[in-house]
Amino acid sequence: MSGPKKLHVKSFGCQMNVYDAQRMADTLAREGFVETETIEDADLVILNTCHIREKAAEKVYSELGRVRRLKDEAAHHGRKVTVAVAGCVAQAEGAEIVRRAPTVDLVVGPQNYHRLPDLIARAAQGERVVDTEFPVEDKFDHLAPASAAATRRRGVSAFLTVQEGCDKFCTFCVVPYTRGAEVSRPAAKIVAEAERLATAGVREITLIGQNVNSYHGEGADGRPLSLAGLVAAVADVPRIARIRYTTSHPRDMDDELIAAHRDLPQLMPQLHLPVQSGSDRILAAMNRRHTCDDYLRLVERLRRARPDMAFTSDFIVGFPGETEADFQATLAVVEDVGYAGAFSFKYSPRPGTPAAERDDQVADTHKAERLARLQALIDAGQDRFNESCVGRTFDVLLEKPGRHAGQLVGRSPYLQPVHVTAEPSRIGDIVAVTVTSMGGNSLFGHIVAPGERPPANIGTSAIAHA
Incomplete structure (x- = not known):
């Protein structure tokens, strides 16, 4: 058989x-x-x-x-x-x-x-x-409800698609051509899926989309709902203790969403906010529709709303026409923001995109050299951020067994892996952890015993911008 x-x-x-x-x-x-x-x-x-x-x-x-x-x-x-x-x-x-x-x-x-x-x-x-034809029927039919049994194996954290496609047409990007125009799922369907995930044991949900903060799905009243409104609706789902969202575009970060970071404790103080370049000239060539100053003022507004906010970003080096001065402006942004981490890439042409047709492509040797310098600066900033966490206490969601017997790995509010000694039965718990050391990209600590410190302090440590 x-x-x-x-x-x-x-x-x-x-x-x-x-x-x-x-x-x-x-x-x-x-x-x-x-x-x-x-x-x-x-x-x-x-x-x-x-x-x-x-x-x-x-x-x-x-x-x-x-x-x-x-x-x-x-x-x-x-x-x-x-x-x-x-x-x-x-x-x-x-x-x-x-x-x-x-x-x-x-x-x-x-x-x-x-x-x-x-x-x-x-x-x-x-x-x-x-x-590969774009379907005539509902674009989100492929997100049919999963059973709790099917979802349970996903663990205590889960991704939940709320929006697909992109209308921004950055000149380096193929997403509008491969994923299509922006379409948002109705809020009721998203909340229903969040409820199924919670029933299956999920404690943390990451709302995802190619341009997630452009979300404008149908709300309960039939009118378009913003991402801030959707986050608030998901925050009302019992047992969902943590909410994140990615990937954001700086142009779509509105006052309501900034206020949500201030007002909703479930919304984690970590935001992936790609800037791509620090040069206004290159940003314009990329069709990013924001300036470097726009981006830096947005970061400051978010930090005023949530002082312990940590930022990550994406960077492209060697975009067509990029000069050393343009690249130096990118390095300056990294220094100004003090990222908790970032992804950096050499520009590579994508067939069918406007940037691929430009005749001022940057030599690969220049791209490789600039990438190495940028990544070294990003790594140093990430190390400073992790070092600033040592000695602090914050909530950690325990997700899975670690490499060693008796060890569990969880995630901090800032998305860092945190290793602690705990029984497997604690997976899914959110516990206060005092960080004692760092290693590589991970943190190590111990679970705070009852009475060791006032519970009101849990998760409220402000991480200073290094």
Whole structure:
């Protein structure tokens, strides 16, 4: 008697893809698929791709070479393996993927994951399936409700998609072309999903979207609701103790959302707010629609609302036309803000984007040298931020076992991993932890015993801007 069909999803890139992978797995669970961490055991392999990072398509084809060998080995032993490519590379490349990589049975874009069972059935009949058309039906049909049982394995933290697509058209970015125009889910559906997640044991929800703070879904009164209003609605869900959101655009950070950081204790004091460059000239060329001064004043407004706010960011170095003076302006922003961490990347052209057509591309040697200097400055700032946490006490959500026996790992309000000694039964608890040391990107501490300090101080430590 054969066992259940096994599914392996390998995700690349952004948090949207992590969420999408979970939803695909939940959708296919209803078709009898169970997830496996071992790709060699899988009957269905899905590569969930991202087109943002450098040489994204090439990395997918390289991975497909490895998958082809696994598929051939399985066939040698009489076992059929279906291979699917999903995500933004699938959307951008479409039928070109099956032409270049005959091992691929199915190509599916991000808008069509709800149709996976039918697409897989067609592939099983020998059809080479490509489905990258933007659907006529509800764009969020693929976010059909998951059962509590399916969600439980996700742990105590979960992503929840509230918005997809982007209308900003930054000149370096393919998202408007691969994910489509901005569309927001109705608030009632989001709150209902948050309630299911809470029932399944989730304590922390991260609301995600390509441009999440442009959220404008239908509210209870039928009128558009802002992200601040949505956060307040999710904060009312019992057992949801923590809320985050990502990724934000500085242009869409309004007064109501800033006030929510001041007024809602569930909204964590950590915000990913990409600036991309410190040069107004480069920001204009990127079509970011804000200046460096706009960004710095926004950071100050958020810090006035929430003094312990920690910021992370994205940076692109070597954008076409970037000079050393432009790059120095970026370094100045890093110094001014004092980030708790950041992601930095060399600019790489994306076919079909305006920046890729420019004739003033920066030499790769300059990009590599600038990236190294920027990342060193970011790393130093992250170390200062982590050092400022040593000796402080704040709430930690315990998420999973650590590497060592008797150890659990949780997340601070600022998203840092925190290691403590605790029993596995404490997973899902939010505990006061005094940080005693740091190592790499992690913190180490001990759980505060009852009566060790006044409970009113828990989680209120202000982390100074270093």
